[in-house]
Amino acid sequence: MIVDMEECGVCEDCIDVCMEEAIERRAYTIIIDASKCDSCGECVDVCPVGAIYEE
Numbered sequence: 001m002i003v004d005m006e007e008c009g010v011c012e013d014c015i016d017v018c019m020e021e022a023i024e025r026r027a028y029t030i031i032i033d034a035s036k037c038d039s040c041g042e043c044v045d046v047c048p049v050g051a052i053y054e055e
Protein backbone atom coordinates (compact mmCIF):
# COMPACT_ATOMS: atom_id res chain seq x y z
CA MET A 1 0.00 0.00 0.00
CA ILE A 2 1.15 3.51 -0.73
CA VAL A 3 -0.13 6.80 0.68
CA ASP A 4 -0.51 9.87 -1.51
CA MET A 5 0.62 12.57 0.92
CA GLU A 6 -0.73 15.24 -1.45
CA GLU A 7 -4.21 13.99 -0.52
CA CYS A 8 -3.71 12.72 3.05
CA GLY A 9 -5.02 14.94 5.83
CA VAL A 10 -3.20 12.94 8.55
CA CYS A 11 -6.47 12.09 10.30
CA GLU A 12 -4.98 8.76 11.54
CA ASP A 13 -8.15 6.78 10.77
CA CYS A 14 -6.04 4.28 8.82
CA ILE A 15 -3.73 3.79 11.80
CA ASP A 16 -6.70 3.00 14.03
CA VAL A 17 -8.19 0.46 11.62
CA CYS A 18 -5.01 -1.48 10.79
CA MET A 19 -5.00 -4.73 12.75
CA GLU A 20 -1.42 -5.49 11.74
CA GLU A 21 -0.11 -2.21 13.18
CA ALA A 22 1.57 -1.65 9.84
CA ILE A 23 0.76 2.06 9.65
CA GLU A 24 2.71 4.68 11.52
CA ARG A 25 2.67 8.45 11.70
CA ARG A 26 5.96 10.31 11.63
CA ALA A 27 5.35 14.04 11.96
CA TYR A 28 3.09 14.87 9.00
CA THR A 29 3.77 11.68 7.07
CA ILE A 30 1.93 8.35 7.11
CA ILE A 31 4.17 5.35 6.56
CA ILE A 32 2.99 1.82 5.74
CA ASP A 33 5.39 -1.00 6.53
CA ALA A 34 4.98 -3.44 3.64
CA SER A 35 6.54 -6.26 5.66
CA LYS A 36 3.67 -6.07 8.19
CA CYS A 37 0.81 -5.35 5.75
CA ASP A 38 -1.39 -8.29 4.75
CA SER A 39 -3.24 -6.28 2.07
CA CYS A 40 -6.62 -6.56 3.84
CA GLY A 41 -7.74 -3.26 2.31
CA GLU A 42 -9.28 -1.86 5.50
CA CYS A 43 -7.14 1.28 5.33
CA VAL A 44 -8.17 1.91 1.72
CA ASP A 45 -11.85 1.63 2.69
CA VAL A 46 -11.59 3.87 5.76
CA CYS A 47 -9.58 6.73 4.25
CA PRO A 48 -11.99 9.66 3.81
CA VAL A 49 -10.01 11.18 0.96
CA GLY A 50 -8.98 8.05 -0.97
CA ALA A 51 -5.29 8.65 -0.35
CA ILE A 52 -4.25 5.01 0.02
CA TYR A 53 -3.60 2.89 -3.05
CA GLU A 54 -2.61 -0.70 -3.65
CA GLU A 55 0.86 -0.86 -5.19
Ligand code: SF4
Nearest residue numbers: 008009011012014047
Ligand atom coordinates in the same frame (compact mmCIF):
# COMPACT_ATOMS: atom_id res chain seq x y z
S1 SF4 B 1 -6.99 7.65 6.65
FE1 SF4 B 1 -6.30 8.67 4.76
S2 SF4 B 1 -6.30 10.87 5.27
FE2 SF4 B 1 -6.36 9.72 7.21
S3 SF4 B 1 -4.20 9.51 7.82
FE3 SF4 B 1 -4.74 7.65 6.69
S4 SF4 B 1 -4.12 8.11 4.55
FE4 SF4 B 1 -4.22 10.05 5.63
Ligand code: SF4
Nearest residue numbers: 018037038040041043
Ligand atom coordinates in the same frame (compact mmCIF):
# COMPACT_ATOMS: atom_id res chain seq x y z
S1 SF4 C 1 -4.07 -3.14 3.93
FE1 SF4 C 1 -4.69 -3.82 5.97
S2 SF4 C 1 -2.81 -4.60 6.93
FE2 SF4 C 1 -2.20 -3.37 5.16
S3 SF4 C 1 -1.80 -1.34 5.99
FE3 SF4 C 1 -3.94 -1.38 5.28
S4 SF4 C 1 -5.16 -1.92 7.08
FE4 SF4 C 1 -3.01 -2.45 7.51
